Every structure is written in C-alpha cells, then in structure tokens.
Amino acid sequence: xxxxxxxxxxxxxxxxxxxxxxxxxxxxxxxxxxxxxxxxxxxxxxxxxxxxxxxxxxxxxxxxxxxxxxxxxxxxxxxxxxxxxxxxxxxxxxxxxxxxxxxxxxxxxxxxxxxxxxxxxxxxxxxxxxxxxxxxxxxxxxxxxxxxxxxxxxxxxxxxxxxxxxxxxxxxxxxxxxxxxxxxxxxxxxxxxxxxxxxxxxxxxxxxxxxxxxxxxxxxxxxxxxxxxxxxxxxxxxxxxxxxxxxxxxxxxxxxxxxxxxxxxxxxxxxxxxxxxxxxxxxxxxxxxxxxxxxxxxxxxxxxxxxxxxxxxxxxxxxxxxxxxxxxxxxxxxxxxxxxxxxxxx
Amino acid sequence: xxxxxxxxxxxxxxxxxxxxxxxxxxxxxxxxxxxxxxxxxxxxxxxxxxxxxxxxxxxxxxxxxxxxxxxxxxxxxxxxxxxxxxxxxxxxxxxxxxxxxxxxxxxxxxxxxxxxxxxxxxxxxxxxxxxxxxxxxxxxxxxxxxxxxxxxxxxxxxxxxxxxxxxxxxxxxxxxxxxxxxxxxxxxxxxxxxxxxxxxxxxxxxxxxxxxxxxxxxxxxxxxxxxxxxxxxxxxxxxxxxxxxxxxxxxxxxxxxxxxxxxxxxxxxxxxxxxxxxxxxxxxxxxxxxxxxxxxxxxxxxxxxxxxxxxxxxxxxxxxxxxxxxxxxxxxxxxxxxxxxxxxxxxxxxxxxxxxxxxxxxxxxxxxxxxxxxxxxxxxxxxxxxxxxxxxxxxxxxxxxxxxxxxxxxxxxxxxxxxxxxxxxxxxxxxxxxxxxxxxxxxxxxxxxxxxxxxxxxxxxxxxxxxxxxxxxxxxx
Numbered sequence: 001x002x003x004x005x006x007x008x009x010x011x012x013x014x015x016x017x018x019x020x021x022x023x024x025x026x027x028x029x030x031x032x033x034x035x036x037x038x039x040x041x042x043x044x045x046x047x048x049x050x051x052x053x054x055x056x057x058x059x060x061x062x063x064x065x066x067x068x069x070x071x072x073x074x075x076x077x078x079x080x081x082x083x084x085x086x087x088x089x090x091x092x093x094x095x096x097x098x099x100x101x102x103x104x105x106x107x108x109x110x111x112x113x114x115x116x117x118x119x120x121x122x123x124x125x126x127x128x129x130x131x132x133x134x135x136x137x138x139x140x141x142x143x144x145x146x147x148x149x150x151x152x153x154x155x156x157x158x159x160x161x162x163x164x165x166x167x168x169x170x171x172x173x174x175x176x177x178x179x180x181x182x183x184x185x186x187x188x189x190x191x192x193x194x195x196x197x198x199x200x201x202x203x204x205x206x207x208x209x210x211x212x213x214x215x216x217x218x219x220x221x222x223x224x225x226x227x228x229x230x231x232x233x234x235x236x237x238x239x240x241x242x243x244x245x246x247x248x249x250x251x252x253x254x255x256x257x258x259x260x261x262x263x264x265x266x267x268x269x270x271x272x273x274x275x276x277x278x279x280x281x282x283x284x285x286x287x288x289x290x291x292x293x294x295x296x297x298x299x300x301x302x303x304x305x306x307x308x309x310x311x312x313x314x315x316x317x318x319x320x321x322x323x324x325x326x327x328x329x330x331x332x333x334x335x336x337x338x339x340x341x342x343x344x345x346x
Numbered sequence: 347x348x349x350x351x352x353x354x355x356x357x358x359x360x361x362x363x364x365x366x367x368x369x370x371x372x373x374x375x376x377x378x379x380x381x382x383x384x385x386x387x388x389x390x391x392x393x394x395x396x397x398x399x400x401x402x403x404x405x406x407x408x409x410x411x412x413x414x415x416x417x418x419x420x421x422x423x424x425x426x427x428x429x430x431x432x433x434x435x436x437x438x439x440x441x442x443x444x445x446x447x448x449x450x451x452x453x454x455x456x457x458x459x460x461x462x463x464x465x466x467x468x469x470x471x472x473x474x475x476x477x478x479x480x481x482x483x484x485x486x487x488x489x490x491x492x493x494x495x496x497x498x499x500x501x502x503x504x505x506x507x508x509x510x511x512x513x514x515x516x517x518x519x520x521x522x523x524x525x526x527x528x529x530x531x532x533x534x535x536x537x538x539x540x541x542x543x544x545x546x547x548x549x550x551x552x553x554x555x556x557x558x559x560x561x562x563x564x565x566x567x568x569x570x571x572x573x574x575x576x577x578x579x580x581x582x583x584x585x586x587x588x589x590x591x592x593x594x595x596x597x598x599x600x601x602x603x604x605x606x607x608x609x610x611x612x613x614x615x616x617x618x619x620x621x622x623x624x625x626x627x628x629x630x631x632x633x634x635x636x637x638x639x640x641x642x643x644x645x646x647x648x649x650x651x652x653x654x655x656x657x658x659x660x661x662x663x664x665x666x667x668x669x670x671x672x673x674x675x676x677x678x679x680x681x682x683x684x685x686x687x688x689x690x691x692x693x694x695x696x697x698x699x700x701x702x703x704x705x706x707x708x709x710x711x712x713x714x715x716x717x718x719x720x721x722x723x724x725x726x727x728x729x730x731x732x733x734x735x736x737x738x739x740x741x742x743x744x745x746x747x748x749x750x751x752x753x754x755x756x757x758x759x760x761x762x763x764x765x766x767x768x769x770x771x772x773x774x775x776x777x778x779x780x781x782x783x784x785x786x787x788x789x790x791x792x793x794x795x796x797x798x799x800x801x802x803x804x805x806x807x808x809x810x811x812x813x814x815x816x817x818x819x820x821x822x823x
Contacts, residue, residue, distance in 0.1 A: 063821075067779055067782065069783075070724055070754060070779060071724055071753075071754070071755070072724050072725060072753060080782040080783065080786075080798075081798075082782065082798030082799070082801075083797065083798055083799070083821075084798070084799065084821045085821065086821055104797045104798075105782070105786070105797050105798045107786075211577070211578045211581065211719075211721075212581075212719050212721075212726075212728040212730070212731070246582060280589075304728070304729065304730075306730065307578060307581040307582045307585050308578075309578055
C-alpha cells in the first residue's frame, strides 16, 4: 500500500479508527501527524530518475604500451601489449590485422612488415568505455652494416698543411710524439710519404669506429737500399700501432676534420711517446721488416676496436741506434709509405 | 649625569640581550639532538656505518615487532619469489600473494621494503648534510660513499615501484610535497647516474662490505644496461673493474662459504649469533626453521635449467628437502650447514645467521660485460665477450660457448644459473625485455595471475593513505 496524498492518508486513518477502540487513538494520531509531514513530492525526491542516476566517478581510462620480440628467428613479428588501463574490468583488443582478443594483456603475431592500428577498448562494470589507439610500424630489424672508417689523405698526397708548406704528411702530423715525414713524388705524379733514415718520423691520425668491431688495415710500403752501399738493408723497421681512444689525454674529445689543412699539429689525442707505448693503450702493435728489396708491397693487419668509438693510427720508423729527442729513430735506410686503407670486416 | 650613564648602560644591556630565536629554542645540553650532533669526522664516520646498518635491516627473530625495517633480508620476497625461480613451500599467506602475482598494496613486504630503503636514503642524506664536519682530505671520499649507497637504494626502489618520490636531502614530516610526489623514473635515474659518477671518482677498492669504486662502476654499468643506453660506457666501466684485482673463486661453493673472497665486489655483512647484526632470511628458506614453514623454495622451472646448464654449480644451488623430498631448497646461504656437501654451520642458532648477502660479485661483472658488448642485439661473436662468457663457464666445469656466438637467450640462461637465488632473475628478465613472455607462460603453467602491471609493485597503501590523495597507485592495483 502506498500513501501518496494527505487526504488518502487521513481517510485511511479514519477507517481504521472506526474499527478499533479508543485506547489506540493517541498512537494513531501520532502516526497521522508523522505521515502528514510528507507530501508526494518528498517521496519522489528519493525515487531514481533513471538508470545510472549517479555519475560514474571513476570512468575507465584505456592505455597500453608494447614491445617487439627479439631473437634470431621470426620473433620480430611477435608483439606483446602491456595493458596500463585504469579503472576498467573488461578489455577488447583489435590488433589491426583482423586479430582480436579479450585478454587483459595483448599478444599478437603479425603476418609481416607493415603499419597496423591497434585499438584497446576498456570497459568498467557500469558500461562506461574508453579507447586507446596507436599505430605501430612492424619492421624486421636489420643487422646494420658497419661502414668503413674515414681516413683523410690516405694516399699521402702533397696537400696544404696547417701553419706550414704543402706536405704529404698533411692530416697526419702530431708533433708531440714525432717529426713529420717528408713528401716525395715519383715522376711528379704518385705521391708518398718518407720516413727518413735516422729520424723520428711518424704519421698519426684519429678516426671514428664502431665498438667491438673487426677492421682490416692495408699498408703499402717500400724500403730503400742505402745509396753508399747498394743492396744493403741494415734494419729499419716500420712500426704500426692502433691506439685506443680510451688512452687519449684526459678531457680530450676527438674531432674528425673533413679536410687535411684543418688538422692540428700538436696538443691533441696522444701527447707523449710514453702514452703511445703504454701496452694497455695498444689495440694492435706490429712491425714491418725490410723485405730485402725496394719493391712496394702490401701488408694486411686486423684489429678489433674493443671498448672504443675512436682510435688513432700511429706509424713510425724504428730500428735506429740514435734514439733522439723522441726516444726513437728509424735505421739507416729510408722507408716509404704509399697508402693506408682501413675497412670494416662485415 | 651619572644616572644618565647608568640608564644608557642599562639600555645597552637590554638591547644586546633581546630575545632571539636561540633564546626560545636553545640547543639541548643534556641530550643529543640530530640537528647538531655531528661536529667531528669521527661522528660522521658513525653516520656512514649507519647507512649499512639500514641496508642490513633488523633480524625479525631477534626483534619481533613487524613495524621494524628488515632491509635486504626481505628482498627475496619481492625479487626472486616474483620470478620463475622460487615460490613458497606450501602456499598461503602474504608471501604467496607475491608468488601468484596477487599482491595487495597492503602486503607487509611491499611496505617494509619501501620503508627500509627510504630509511637507507635518509641515512645517506644525513651523511651528505653533515659533510661540513669532515676534513678536506676525506670529505670527497665520504661524499662518494654516501652517494653510492643512495644510488644503490634508489636503483632498487625505482626498478620495483616505478615512479617514486625523490628525496635528495633530509626532510621532515611536514615536507609532504616531497615525500608524496611521485617523480618520473627517468628523473630518479638522473640522480642515480650523477651519484654513481661521483662515487666512481671518489672511491677506491679498499672495502668489500662498504662502497668501493668497483661497486659503483658495476652498478653504473648495470644502470646503463637497464636503460638500454651508453653500452660503450658500460663496457668501459666493466673492463676497468676487470683489471682491478677481482677474480672468480676456483670453487663455486667458496663464493658463498668463504666470506669476503676475491670474487666479492660488494656484500652486506652479517655476524652470526649476534642479535643486532645477524640475519634470518637463511632460516626462512628452510623447512619450518624460520617463522614461515618455508619460503624461497626452488621451482621446477628453475631446476630444469640448473640441471641442464649448471655443471658443478648444481649441487651448491639447490638440494632436496629431506623432510619433504618432493620439495627443493636453496643451498646458497645455508645457516646450519650440510654434511653431505661439506658445508659447516655458520651460527649456533640458525635464526641468527651470519651468512653475508652478496650484492655484486665478479661473475656478474663478466656476464654484464657480455651483455654490454651485445648492446641490445640478439647475439655476439666478439672475442672479448666469448672470453668473459668462457671464464664463467669454465669455473662451472663446462666449456665456453659451443658455436662462438652467444645468443641473448644463452646469456639470460647463464645468468639465471650462475646467479640463481641472489635476487637477480626478476631484474634480468625486465632488462632483457623478456619478463612479459617468460612470466606470462610461467604464470599460466602454474595457474597464477600474472599480467603486465605485475612488473611493478604497488605503492604501499599506507603511503597512499597518508598522501591525502596526492599519490596515485600503480595501474592494476
């Protein structure tokens, strides 16, 4: 029974009063007074206006992140999707390749490369939804080929040199650890660099490398016989070192110049011969002996760059008796370098 | 005239002794206060030792109040037990919540570890705030030590909880803007990196139970590998550690039962039968010896891999529980010895164990070296990586890599076996990007409830409540 107006209520009370004795009148009057306080409007105030009359104060918020699989086979096609949604209870994934899922986290194997639009719809128990969409670019990762290092003036051409006249040693000079080699040309065309007899001549250049990568060095050289005693090759050797960038003088950051005349002559990279000779700084230490004739020949070497992204190539003549101001000199015969090339072993 | 002089003097006296802040809050003379305790370097040295005391945590057997900080002694609940390496012996209770990826924000271990490691940070900040009393000679070294400890604590917290409050100085209870402000993990990592750089330059390798240069270098390398950046720097840091005098113990057993050996880079020291400096985690891993009936029991999944790849590490990694032969226990860090394995008890009371907890050791460095050279790729054939890998394998009585190409999976498995039950596995899975795959499968096979949001712990509910709405919970909790 619903009491929905004061008159209905009063009529009801009168009916009841007629049927029962007077002793209960007082109580019933009290009930009547209480009931009469409420009107129909008051009751309607507590009636629901419609479904979901209270706003959803914690609506869902969809969100996900994803990771591409790694491995030696086809793992790159596998994607895992981490569901980071808030305040949701059910989920619907559309992976963009017609695959779908209602799991909490998503996992999908794509057919191949391509752009796919992934949509996550998150829903809470009140039916509120939120969607989050992201387009992913499925690409098979490539093993990047390591490019060859850049050496400037690797043919020892006679070029302009910072603060000095043209020289085959342009781009190759570090006066702190040796003297510059002289230029020479054959028939005015082919240029090469001379490591003079009994002099501390050298070449030095820094170049950028990929860490832990194998590289091959090819050096083309010739040993001259001594003019006073033709056919004699007393013992000059050409020493070649690859020096680790980790051994550069403290605080130095290598600069890779594009052209030979920009190269400094001192105060960079390796600044003492002691640093050069420190075994921990040497990735490669080799010496080319005199072959006993004057022909040009090519010697190959391999080194690994190790934990360096920069290394320096240092070549000098050794074997002389007079140790000179740098602590070394070449022997009695002159050595010539025609070219040096370095390639990455891919 | 004379009177005027007296009055002037009186005025001067009154003015000179006017009532300043010091008068209203005098420095206590009959008790020690934290604010002005540190006046000498010797006192500051005690604050330095105090940092390690916080990492050590309180032995729950010796002091039973659950509101105490248990530091590194409960770390395995949040790392190894949340990986596929260990579980509870018989299920049930708060540890089981973590095992089945059903942890509530009210889980006591979640709150205890958070509290413990912010307390480590507080103690490190206390050292840093009082550097002024150190001599010029030692100041840089003490700063480096405190910053190592702070970075170590933050690195653990940020990996477990994600975005967290960044406390860089001593704060009070009213500094709610700092203590309840979750900053982006990247900002936390910025502080970790700068602290570790300071530590690397200011420390040497004198200590194994305190910060050292090698510990800072190894941790910094691990930070770079975790972030997936600066692989070259990581490799250089590790190669520097590799020429710093550390070496693998010839016998795997001695790593754990010859304390302070050549392989140890950083360990948390404990003293047996000493209420204040012993640990109880060793006894918790046994059958009903600790308070639990047995936690950190070895999963079948871990046993399969250890059997296949363990070599002579196997018998010192896990053993059959004689009381329940279907179950397996960890052998590293036994408190009460094992006759058949020729391991002596480390203490008279197994619950007051003295086994140190190893944070960093040399074989970790060697395997991180391989990881740095792999540089996020799927494999490596670089000789120096093969050499490091081989050293670890040779000690285990095995050969180096069989085909001169170490794959990511081989490296992850080798780390799992070599460093099993040393709280590495969970972080390794995340660092290798394999946590989702591996833990989803493991969870499905065991009927657990793993989802991606379980890779982070919840922020402790107590912090959320105290923050008055300022702190948002991690998704999924």
